[in-house]
Amino acid sequence: MAVQKSVSLKEVADKAGVSIATVSRVINSKTVVKGETELRVQKVIRQLGYRPNRVAQRLRTTSGAGKLIGLLIPDIRNPFYVDIIRGIEQYAYARNFAVIIGNFSQDEERQKFYIETLKSESVDAFIVAPFPGMNEYVKELSEEGYAVVCIDRGLPGVDLDVVKVDNFQGAFDAVEHLIKAGHTRIGHITGNRQIPTTIERVAGYEAAYARYGLTIDRDIIVGRDSDYQSGVDLAMHLLGLPDPPTALFTSNNLLTLGALETIHSRGLKIPEQVAIVGFDDMDWSMSLNPPLTAVRQSGFEIGRIAIELLHQRIADPARPFVSIVLKTELIVRSSCGYKLRGGYEVHKEN
Amino acid sequence: MAVQKSVSLKEVADKAGVSIATVSRVINSKTVVKGETELRVQKVIRQLGYRPNRVAQRLRTTSGAGKLIGLLIPDIRNPFYVDIIRGIEQYAYARNFAVIIGNFSQDEERQKFYIETLKSESVDAFIVAPFPGMNEYVKELSEEGYAVVCIDRGLPGVDLDVVKVDNFQGAFDAVEHLIKAGHTRIGHITGNRQIPTTIERVAGYEAAYARYGLTIDRDIIVGRDSDYQSGVDLAMHLLGLPDPPTALFTSNNLLTLGALETIHSRGLKIPEQVAIVGFDDMDWSMSLNPPLTAVRQSGFEIGRIAIELLHQRIADPARPFVSIVLKTELIVRSSCGYKLRGGYEVHKEN
DNA sequence: TGTAAAAATGTAAACGTTTTCAATATAGTC
DNA sequence: GACTATATTGAAAACGTTTACATTTTTACA
Numbered sequence: 135m136a137v138q139k140s141v142s143l144k145e146v147a148d149k150a151g152v153s154i155a156t157v158s159r160v161i162n163s164k165t166v167v168k169g170e171t172e173l174r175v176q177k178v179i180r181q182l183g184y185r186p187n188r189v190a191q192r193l194r195t196t197s198g199a200g201k202l203i204g205l206l207i208p209d210i211r212n213p214f215y216v217d218i219i220r221g222i223e224q225y226a227y228a229r230n231f232a233v234i235i236g237n238f239s240q241d242e243e244r245q246k247f248y249i250e251t252l253k254s255e256s257v258d259a260f261i262v263a264p265f266p267g268m269n270e271y272v273k274e275l276s277e278e279g280y281a282v283v284c285i286d287r288g289l290p291g292v293d294l295d296v297v298k299v300d301n302f303q304g305a306f307d308a309v310e311h312l313i314k315a316g317h318t319r320i321g322h323i324t325g326n327r328q329i330p331t332t333i334e335r336v337a338g339y340e341a342a343y344a345r346y347g348l349t350i351d352r353d354i355i356v357g358r359d360s361d362y363q364s365g366v367d368l369a370m371h372l373l374g375l376p377d378p379p380t381a382l383f384t385s386n387n388l389l390t391l392g393a394l395e396t397i398h399s400r401g402l403k404i405p406e407q408v409a410i411v412g413f414d415d416m417d418w419s420m421s422l423n424p425p426l427t428a429v430r431q432s433g434f435e436i437g438r439i440a441i442e443l444l445h446q447r448i449a450d451p452a453r454p455f456v457s458i459v460l461k462t463e464l465i466v467r468s469s470c471g472y473k474l475r476g477g478y479e480v481h482k483e484n
Numbered sequence: 485m486a487v488q489k490s491v492s493l494k495e496v497a498d499k500a501g502v503s504i505a506t507v508s509r510v511i512n513s514k515t516v517v518k519g520e521t522e523l524r525v526q527k528v529i530r531q532l533g534y535r536p537n538r539v540a541q542r543l544r545t546t547s548g549a550g551k552l553i554g555l556l557i558p559d560i561r562n563p564f565y566v567d568i569i570r571g572i573e574q575y576a577y578a579r580n581f582a583v584i585i586g587n588f589s590q591d592e593e594r595q596k597f598y599i600e601t602l603k604s605e606s607v608d609a610f611i612v613a614p615f616p617g618m619n620e621y622v623k624e625l626s627e628e629g630y631a632v633v634c635i636d637r638g639l640p641g642v643d644l645d646v647v648k649v650d651n652f653q654g655a656f657d658a659v660e661h662l663i664k665a666g667h668t669r670i671g672h673i674t675g676n677r678q679i680p681t682t683i684e685r686v687a688g689y690e691a692a693y694a695r696y697g698l699t700i701d702r703d704i705i706v707g708r709d710s711d712y713q714s715g716v717d718l719a720m721h722l723l724g725l726p727d728p729p730t731a732l733f734t735s736n737n738l739l740t741l742g743a744l745e746t747i748h749s750r751g752l753k754i755p756e757q758v759a760i761v762g763f764d765d766m767d768w769s770m771s772l773n774p775p776l777t778a779v780r781q782s783g784f785e786i787g788r789i790a791i792e793l794l795h796q797r798i799a800d801p802a803r804p805f806v807s808i809v810l811k812t813e814l815i816v817r818s819s820c821g822y823k824l825r826g827g828y829e830v831h832k833e834n
Numbered sequence: 835t836g837t838a839a840a841a842a843t844g845t846a847a848a849c850g851t852t853t854t855c856a857a858t859a860t861a862g863t864c
Numbered sequence: 865g866a867c868t869a870t871a872t873t874g875a876a877a878a879c880g881t882t883t884a885c886a887t888t889t890t891t892a893c894a
Contacts (some may be wrong), residue, residue: 136609137546137629142850153874158852165853168872188604190850193879196487210566213769219560227594232601235585237573244577251582252549254538258487279487362767394771404773417561417712421744423754423773424610492880503844508882515883518842518890540880543849 141184150178163192175367188232191349203233203444204252206245209361210237211386214414214433215263218285221437222261229445240359242267249275257443263472264289266328281447283440287330288322288457295443296457299431301331301413304462305338305383306345308411308429312381313346315470317409321372321379323365323389324357332357335385335413354379364382365392373408381409381470387416405471425467435460491534500528511536542606547564553583553794554602556595556612560587562737564764564783565613568635571787572611579795581734582634590709592617599625609794614639616678631797633790637680638807645793646807650783651681651763654812655688655733656695656815658761658779662731663696665820667759669815671722671729673715673739674707682707715742721759723750731759731820737766744772755821765815775817785810 141205147154152175159165162177167175178184192202195288203226207215226233231370234255236248242265249271252260259281264272271291288296312320322339325332335353343350358364360444365388372397374381380398386392390412402408415430439458446453491705497504502525509515510525517525528534542552553576557565569585576583584605586598592615599621602610609631614622623642626632638646662670672689675682686705693700704722708714715738722729723746730783732747734740752758754774765780796803 139546140603154851155853155875159873164851166871171872179874185600185604187543187606187850188540189606191852191877193537193539193543193881194851194853195850196489196879210569211563213561216566220587220589227597227601232584232605234582237570239570247577250535251538251577253490254535255582256537256539271698390767391771394773395639395768398771398773398775418741420743421741421748422771423744423748425748478859494880504881505845505883507844509843512882516841521842537880540849541882543879544881544883545853546849 141182142188143184144188146175146178146182146184149182150175161410196276202255202257202259203231203441204248204257204260205233205235206248206252206260207235207237208240208263208265209388210235210239211362212360212414213416214387214431217433218263218426218440220436221434222441223437224434225438225441229441231441238265240265242360246271256473256481259283259448261285261440261444263287281451283442283443283447285436285440290330293455295447295455297436297439297443297460298331298458299436299460299462301334301462302338302341304413304429304431304464305335305385306342307338307340307464308383308413308427309339310345311427311464311466312383312409312411312470313342313348315381315405315409317349317379317381319351319354319377319379320381321354321369322356322383322384322385323372323393324355324385325360325364325389327357329360332360332385339383357385360386360388362388362392365389366395367392369393369396370400372454373397373402379408381411383411384410386410387414390414390426390428404469409456409470411470413462419465419467424469427467427469428465430465431462432460490537491532492537493534496525496528496532496534500525501530514690516694523574548713551581552605552607553581553791554598554605554607554610555583555585556598556602557585557587558590558613558615559738560585560589561712562710562779563766564737567783568613568787568790571784572791573787574784575788575791579791581791588615590615590711596621609798611635611790611794613637615678631794631801633793633797635790640680643805645797645805647664647786647789647793647810648681648808649786649810649812651684651812652688652691654763654779654781654814655685655735656692657688658733658763658777658814659692660695661777661814661816662733662759662761662820663698665755665759667729667731667732668698669701669704669727669729670731670733671704671719672706672733672735672751673706673718673722673743674735675710675739677707680709681748682710682735689733692746707735710736710738712738712742715739715744717746719743719746719780720750723747723752729758731755731761734760734762737762737764740764740776740778754819761814761820769817772819777817777819778815780813780815782810 143157144156147157156167157175159167209215223233236250238245238248245268260275260389261283262272263286264284269289272289276294283295285297287298309320324336340350356368382393384393397408404410410427412426415428419426419428493504493507497507506517507525509517510522557567573583584602588595588598595618611627611633612622613636614634619639622639626644633645635647637648659670674686690700706718732743734743747758754760762776762778765778769776769778
């Protein structure tokens with residue numbers, strides 16, 4: 135299974151009657167070569183179908199010219215991350231970067247393993263959605279000189295480029311919407327309580343309660359992990375309470391879907407018996423019955439900006455760190471009901 | 485942004501007082517080194533935290549020792565492919581393979597681009613879900629000596645290792661289930677008609693019709709692309725017919741979700757007004773309302789086996805090609821209704 | 835103890851690039 | 865036509881491995 139050797143610089147050089155240095159120069163066009171020579175070499179390159187060997191390139195150039203990015207994703211089953219991946223991919227490959235994805239499935243061991251592997255692949259940059267227990271490693275990466283961009287959430291106490299959304303406001307909007315629809319007892323299914331994102335969303339929930347003078351019942355703010363099964367179980371818990379909430383605010387995609395399973399399995403009607411707003415909109419939120427009201431955050435956009443920041447940082451390592459916060463948008467569909475009290479307009483964030 | 489140089493073989497060798505060759509031997513343990521030396525070297529390796537540079541390894545070794553696999557995925561938004569990725573990842577990393585994912589979003593240009601990029605990354609194997617227009621390239625890959633495994637569908641007229649499911653039987657089961665529930669007019673929303681998978685599923689549909697002596701109306705077998713919007717549009721078309729089908733069989737995940745959007749937007753009740761069975765089960769099929777009856781194919785398992793085959797082929801390039809066909813399973817939930825006629829039992833594939 | 839065989843280790847080339855430095859060719863000036 | 869400055873090219877080292885081959889050390893045996 136010897137893979138056919140591909141055309142090398144040397145072959146091009148020989149055929150064009152020049153040295154490999156000249157061919158290299160033609161390709162990278164940093165230094166000038168004589169017009170005539172350049173044309174001749176380019177012709178040979180085309181004839182032979184030469185493409186530079188990225189492995190050799192990476193081995194040679196230690197700096198940020200390796201054109202390889204490591205991407206650390208907590209859970210590829212979450213469509214939000216898939217959107218991020220798509221955004222990153224699209225703009226990365228347009229800039230001739232390749233991307234290696236490490237999906238660590240929320241497993242600390244595996245995350246560590248991926249970081250090591252990606253390092254030994256000589257990536258010159260990382261895009262990371264930091265997870266609890268990851269902070270040390272990510273910090274190290276930055277200190278070791280890798281370009282690092284955090285997505286979805288930053289690193290407490292560490293200066294890094296970050297792209298995220300306004301989780302506080304997004305959660306606030308969602309809960310406000312429910313309150314305006316007449317709900318006063320809103321259950322909140324949170325993600326992993328260690329994650330900054332979760333904390334900010336809980337804060338948004340509390341702020342909305344405060345804003346409307348409602349008293350918070352901490353017994354109906356529940357969280358375990360950020361996955362589907364947690365959504366199922368925690369919704370079961372909340373809806374089984376003697377005095378169950380009339381509405382649910384779920385802190386992400388997967389939790390929302392899990393909660394929906396429970397709602398349906400208990401035969402509850404949405405929104406009459408229980409209303410629901412989820413954080414994270416999905417391509418197919420309209421396919422749910424009833425269509426889901428959700429806080430949209432554009433993963434695609436997050437990915438795009440992350441690449442942009444990475445690009446800048448590789449070009450200028452000294453650039454000050456920035457934190458980019460995108461707005462969310464509340465997409466009102468019909469999973470909330472309209473037990474209106476007083477003049478009420480559908481809330482729309484701009 | 486000079487990335488901190490990591491420990492090299494040379495440093496280990498110097499510190500241990502041996503040559504780099506010996507260190508290399510200790511690591512790869514192909515040849516024997518003296519026990520005493522081995523221990524000393526290993527100690528230094530641990531002390532210095534040495535990890536081999538995979539880039540240099542790949543540059544040096546032309547054969548299948550590169551431990552890098554290229555994965556070509558048609559559409560990462562499809563949860564089925566996400567499952568495949570997870571399966572591949574899990575078993576690849578367990579074998580110390582790294583995986584580069586190329587998600588070409590059903591775009592021919594981009595797919596071509598990825599193949600070239602992955603080649604110049606010196607991957608030593610490809611896992612591909614072939615797409616129309618891709619056949620030539622994939623065939624070439626194999627001819628050039630790369631280990632290639634096709635997933636989801638094979639390549640017409642080309643001998644390669646393939647892992648797929650029994651699409652014919654899966655579709656047959658789905659349609660039979662609908663027929664047994666009393667439907668005689670079942671609309672079929674197919675994927676891209678060029679894809680073998682689609683063709684096999686249509687054949688399964690037709691076979692079920694034939695088996696029960698029903699006449700096929702080709703006007704209610706419609707297909708365009710394999711994406712969400714096609715599902716929306718084609719369902720709209722079918723349900724808008726003067727004599728609309730009473731049930732829908734959708735040929736994949738995304739089409740199912742698209743069709744559901746249309747069904748809900750038209751205010752149709754499932755299963756009373758229209759029943760639906762989808763090919764591809766999803767983690768959250770239970771979250772749909774009503775829970776979806778679906779043909780399950782295990783992407784995770786497909787991924788696992790693909791890696792297995794790859795492993796075998798790299799070890800023994802001469803091994804004959806195999807085609808592995810996995811069974812599907814009809815998961816009966818409640819999107820089909822039970823307009824039973826005569827003695828009827830819920831169909832269960834084993 | 836000396837010698838041959840076996841075991842252990844070292845030396846150096848190679849993988850395909852980029853890049854520094856040196857060498858050569860060309861042009862410009864008098 | 866000779867000389868200098870400049871433009872163009874080439875030679876060779878380096879990146880971090882693996883591995884064929886050579887060399888050294890150890891072991892076995894007479």
